[in-house]
Amino acid sequence: MRIDVVSIFPDYFAPLQLSLVGKAIEKGIVESHVHDLRRWTHDRHNTVDDTPYGGGAGMVMKPEPWGEALDTVEAAAPGPMTVIVPTPAGRPFTQTIAYELAAKPRLVFACGRYEGIDQRVLDHSHDTYDTHELSLGDYVLNGGEVAALAIIEAVVRLLPGVIGNPDSLREESHSQDNDALLEYPNYTKPPQWRGRAVPEVLLGGNHAVIAAWRRDEALRRTLARRPDLIVDPE
Numbered sequence: 001m002r003i004d005v006v007s008i009f010p011d012y013f014a015p016l017q018l019s020l021v022g023k024a025i026e027k028g029i030v031e032s033h034v035h036d037l038r039r040w041t042h043d044r045h046n047t048v049d050d051t052p053y054g055g056g057a058g059m060v061m062k063p064e065p066w067g068e069a070l071d072t073v074e075a076a077a078p079g080p081m082t083v084i085v086p087t088p089a090g091r092p093f094t095q096t097i098a099y100e101l102a103a104k105p106r107l108v109f110a111c112g113r114y115e116g117i118d119q120r121v122l123d124h125s126h127d128t129y130d131t132h133e134l135s136l137g138d139y140v141l142n143g144g145e146v147a148a149l150a151i152i153e154a155v156v157r158l159l160p161g162v163i164g165n166p167d168s169l170r171e172e173s174h175s176q177d178n179d180a181l182l183e184y185p186n187y188t189k190p191p192q193w194r195g196r197a198v199p200e201v202l203l204g205g206n207h208a209v210i211a212a213w214r215r216d217e218a219l220r221r222t223l224a225r226r227p228d229l230i231v232d233p234e
């Protein structure tokens with residue numbers, strides 16, 4: 001998979017070289033290219049924003065640098081590209097979308113700042129490319145960079161060969177193999193710690209009983225914390 005990122009803060013993406021995503025890049029599973037949007041400005045001050053038409057607070061990112069950025073990134077490699085625009089006004093990003101994105105050959109992250117990007121850039125992108133405006137949650141960050149990092153990590157860990165033991169993907173929270181429930185609680189040694197014991201059932205070695213206990217705990221936890229994830233069949 002090829003990942004391009006366009007941002008006015010390319011330094012935000014240094015962590016891509018670390019940990020699991022860094023290893024995926026080293027192994028050649030992922031190729032990443034981070035671009036400074038100001039490269040596509042043509043004035044002395046490298047201006048990327050301007051005041052909004054109609055008035056109001058804040059600044060809006062100008063369309064011209066974004067148009068050139070998308071044109072250049074598209075021409076840099078063959079194959080259809082999927083454009084992801086992190087924005088609090090987007091569709092909620094979910095594990096299901098992470099699986100969908102993991103199947104794409106090229107992801108391009110367009111990270112906006114200020115009050116957002118001129119709407120015509122988004123309209124153009126929707127008309128030209130497979131484009132997804134995605135929100136990390138119902139809160140506002142200063143820009144799309146942190147959200148792009150989160151989405152990249154969620155997607156790259158699903159690529160074959162990135163996670164050592166693929167079973168861990170099956171058992172975790174939001175996994176389809178786990179009915180998209182929250183994950184059950186986990187314990188390791190020692191069996192007693194500060195007066196707290198590991199649940200007896202996990203020490204017994206009866207796999208069927210352990211599986212049933214874990215499913216109960218996952219259901220109990222999901223009902224308490226995320227009842228919206230338990231779909232009523234009615």
Ligand code: ADE
Pocket residue numbers: 086087088134135136137138139140141142143144147
């Ligand atoms: N940019 C600013 N806030 C955001 C959010 N909640 N999700 C995605 N991108 C954002």
